[in-house]
Amino acid sequence: DGGITQSPKYLFRKEGQNVTLSCEQNLNHDAMYWYRQDPGQGLRLIYYSQIVNDFQKGDIAEGYSVSREKKESFPLTVTSAQKNPTAFYLCASSIAWGQGRNTEAFFGQGTRLTVV
Amino acid sequence: DAKTTQPNSMESNEEEPVHLPCNHSTISGTDYIHWYRQLPSQGPEYVIHGLTSNVNNRMASLAIAEDRKSSTLILHRATLRDAAVYYCILRGYNNNDMRFGAGTRLTVKP
Numbered sequence: 699d700g701g702i703t704q705s706p707k708y709l710f711r712k713e714g715q716n717v718t719l720s721c722e723q724n725l726n727h728d729a730m731y732w733y734r735q736d737p738g739q740g741l742r743l744i745y746y747s748q749i750v751n752d753f754q755k756g757d758i759a760e761g762y763s764v765s766r767e768k769k770e771s772f773p774l775t776v777t778s779a780q781k782n783p784t785a786f787y788l789c790a791s792s793i794a795w796g797q798g799r800n801t802e803a804f805f806g807q808g809t810r811l812t813v814v
Numbered sequence: 815d816a817k818t819t820q821p822n823s824m825e826s827n828e829e830e831p832v833h834l835p836c837n838h839s840t841i842s843g844t845d846y847i848h849w850y851r852q853l854p855s856q857g858p859e860y861v862i863h864g865l866t867s868n869v870n871n872r873m874a875s876l877a878i879a880e881d882r883k884s885s886t887l888i889l890h891r892a893t894l895r896d897a898a899v900y901y902c903i904l905r906g907y908n909n910n911d912m913r914f915g916a917g918t919r920l921t922v923k924p
Contacts, residue, residue: 731912740901740916741858748910756911788857794910802848803912805857 701725704789704806711783711813719774719809721789729794730772731803734758735786744787747772748794776811783813818902823919826892834887834918836902841882845906849876849887851898852917858901861887897922 702723711717721730729748733741743756747766761780766772772791776783787810792803819837826832838847846865850858862869862876864885869876875888889896901917 729910729912733914740899741914743911743913746911754911757913790857790912792912802860802863803850805850805859807857808855 702789702791702804702806704787704809706809707807709809709811711811713813714778716778717776717783717811719776719787719789719811721772721774721806722770723791723804724770725791725804726769727791727793727804728769729792729803730766731790731792732756732762732764732772732774733788733790735788735808741788744774783811786810817913818904818915820900820902820915820918822916823921825921825923826889828894828922828924829891832889832892832896832920832922834889834900834902834920835884836886837884838902838904839883841904842906845904847876847878847882847885848903848905849874850901850903850914851896852901853898858914861900863905892920892922894922894924896920 705720731746732744735741742758744762745753745764747753750769753764753766763775786808788808789806790803793801846863848863849861851861852858862874864876877886899917899919901914
């Protein structure tokens with residue numbers, strides 16, 4: 699089945715450790731996105747990428763890093779510099795602007811990260 | 815960046831129509847209006863999108879004002895499963911970064 703997969707669903711880490719969240723898609727989408735969601739809040743954009751080997755900071759990039767070495771994959775690393783990393787993290791993908799008609803974005807089911 | 819404004823929350827009775835408003839007064843000519851909804855503990859899912867004309871699909875209808883500065887998502891008969899947070903966003907040449915606001919939390923009462 700085509701789709702976007704995030705793993706793991708739940709993740710626990712000790713404070714001060716870096717942790718990498720996985721996001722894989724087989725939809726042949728060029729654009730991929732990472733969001734953070736805190737309880738009762740909307741989605742905040744962390745990073746996005748419109749093409750392989752390129753990515754842009756969103757509104758809350760500090761303490762996070764990404765890579766885009768393959769079209770299918772856009773992993774997010776939550777570093778020890780992120781002061782309050784406990785949150786729900788969502789990944790999305792879509793056709794990038796200019797590649798065809800405007801279409802919807804697809805979201806993964808999210809990773810709930812808890813740092814203790 | 816073009817932004818959207820939505821009410822924080824709305825309530826509806828089951829099996830009644832629901833009209834969810836969205837204001838986007840700074841929309842540009844190339845921006846599409848997209849709606850997504852997020853059920854509890856899940857990722858958002860696409861609902862509908864449009865550019866200028868009203869749109870219908872199996873989930874909802876989208877009514878776009880003639881000046882495109884506002885739009886309304888219409889759920890024709892709300893069910894308990896429609897209880898979710900609904901997000902209105904703009905996507906286009908200058909909005910490929912896909913930013914979300916706080917959305918509207920829809921409560922459906924039996």
